[in-house]
Amino acid sequence: MTESSEGSDATERRSGADSQDDPTAAGGPSASTADDDSPSDGADDPPRTAGGESASGDDAPPADAEGLDELRRQVEETYDFDDFGPEDMAEMSLEEWEAVFDPGTWIVGEELLDRVEQELNARVAIREIFAVVERIRAGEDRVVAYSDEGYAIVHPDGSVEGEGTVLRDVKPTVALCSMDSYELMDAPEDASLPEPEAVVEGSGEFGNLMLQIVAAAQMVVGLGLLVAWIALPSLSTIVAPIAAIGFLVIGFFLFLVVANARLSDRFRTEEFRNRLRALEAIREDRPEFLPESAVPDEAESSSRQVDAAHDTDVGEDGESDADGASR
Amino acid sequence: MSSSGSTYGDIHRYEPARESTAAAIAIVLLTIIEVVFVFLFTYGLLSGWGLTDTGNMYLGAVLAVIFIDLAFILAMYRKEFLPDVVIVKKRRRKWEDLYIREEDADGVPFADGAWDHVKRAVYPYYKR
Numbered sequence: 001m002t003e004s005s006e007g008s009d010a011t012e013r014r015s016g017a018d019s020q021d022d023p024t025a026a027g028g029p030s031a032s033t034a035d036d037d038s039p040s041d042g043a044d045d046p047p048r049t050a051g052g053e054s055a056s057g058d059d060a061p062p063a064d065a066e067g068l069d070e071l072r073r074q075v076e077e078t079y080d081f082d083d084f085g086p087e088d089m090a091e092m093s094l095e096e097w098e099a100v101f102d103p104g105t106w107i108v109g110e111e112l113l114d115r116v117e118q119e120l121n122a123r124v125a126i127r128e129i130f131a132v133v134e135r136i137r138a139g140e141d142r143v144v145a146y147s148d149e150g151y152a153i154v155h156p157d158g159s160v161e162g163e164g165t166v167l168r169d170v171k172p173t174v175a176l177c178s179m180d181s182y183e184l185m186d187a188p189e190d191a192s193l194p195e196p197e198a199v200v201e202g203s204g205e206f207g208n209l210m211l212q213i214v215a216a217a218q219m220v221v222g223l224g225l226l227v228a229w230i231a232l233p234s235l236s237t238i239v240a241p242i243a244a245i246g247f248l249v250i251g252f253f254l255f256l257v258v259a260n261a262r263l264s265d266r267f268r269t270e271e272f273r274n275r276l277r278a279l280e281a282i283r284e285d286r287p288e289f290l291p292e293s294a295v296p297d298e299a300e301s302s303s304r305q306v307d308a309a310h311d312t313d314v315g316e317d318g319e320s321d322a323d324g325a326s327r
Numbered sequence: 328m329s330s331s332g333s334t335y336g337d338i339h340r341y342e343p344a345r346e347s348t349a350a351a352i353a354i355v356l357l358t359i360i361e362v363v364f365v366f367l368f369t370y371g372l373l374s375g376w377g378l379t380d381t382g383n384m385y386l387g388a389v390l391a392v393i394f395i396d397l398a399f400i401l402a403m404y405r406k407e408f409l410p411d412v413v414i415v416k417k418r419r420r421k422w423e424d425l426y427i428r429e430e431d432a433d434g435v436p437f438a439d440g441a442w443d444h445v446k447r448a449v450y451p452y453y454k455r
Binding site: 206 | 351355361401404408413
């Protein structure tokens with residue numbers, strides 16, 4: 001079996017998966033996709049196994065394939081995939097699961113990494129993730145995201161390794177990106193963390209000014225009421241000092257709010273700048289907790305230049321490779 | 328899932344305040360209203376408006392306007408005039424953390440002594 005026919009088969013399966021938009025197809029073992037594909041696949045290519053079977057099916061003897069079909073039919077009768085819950089999943093044996101699981105419903109391989117890279121960049125741009133994102137094509141294709149306190153490495157088969165908050169933030173992104181129905185966020189041109197010097201201090205100073213005006217008015221009125229209550233014999237009501245104290249408390253609180261905002265702003269910008277500087281420092285020499293596989297080999301690490309033809313070619317290969325590996 | 332290592336006080340995001348024009352205009356108007364009504368209330372109280380039925384209601388209404396207006400000023404201030412900061416804090420124990428392991432029954436203190444807690448609450452970068 002040549003690579004080209006393998007590739008076209010993969011494309012066919014992908015388009016079959018594409019046509020289904022409901023999330024259950026992306027989220028669970030897609031029984032119906034396997035169903036739809038099996039007749040056509042069987043007609044095209046009798047010795048090959050149908051639908052969900054992938055690269056590793058190449059060397060499986062036909063007898064096995066029939067057994068697999070049998071098992072698949074059995075599983076589809078036993079379980080209702082339109083209403084499939086964790087209990088059903090726990091009941092399933094590994095063989096049953098693999099028989100009906102269709103890797104074509106998930107995006108894997110180079111396409112997954114492309115999607116993950118774009119999504120991570122977009123999330124870094126909106127500051128949901130604090131990390132440097134890199135695509136390393138030398139050796140095994142992978143996406144690496146790291147900060148000064150953690151890292152995550154995304155492999156083409158969708159597995160993620162790493163530690164720290166970066167790992168926690170990257171994991172759901174990978175899960176989302178492997179789903180067909182998920183639309184990626186658009187990453188802006190300059191999707192990176194800001195320069196340490198570009199972090200502006202003292203934003204919102206206008207708001208502080210307004211708050212101070214309000215606070216000053218409250219203070220003046222509070223003091224005035226208190227003085228009037230003491231000085232004017234005609235004003236004997238208890239309401240005056242109570243209102244005065246109320247106004248003074250409010251004014252004091254508002255001044256405190258402004259002082260706290262300014263002080264914490266100063267500390268926080270400094271802290272954020274320090275963190276960005278730390279990130280810049282580890283960009284040059286990688287942090288020691290980053291494993292070997294996350295460090296690019298010198299020459300080939302120039303990641304961004306990929307011509308379109310190469311891209312599509314490798315895309316399909318990567319996918320079938322990953323399918324084989326996940327088995 | 329908790330992350331390993333001490334990341335206490337780390338800032339994940341620091342975006343400057345938005346300070347949109349609409350918000351600036353709104354907060355100026357609200358401030359003017361606030362100041363006017365505060366002085367109106369004081370003047371009314373000192374000149375004895377509260378001694379008649381209608382005047383009393385009027386003063387009460389003015390006081391209500393003062394507080395509601397102040398609430399909107401603070402909401403506007405928080406939303407538009409404070410930077411957007413995401414900061415790593417110590418995770419407080421929740422009900423679901425209780426009695427997982429016997430030695431964890433009291434949680435992990437992140438400061439020693441009450442005064443140290445106060446210092447850390449005021450300034451998170453104190454002795455990391």
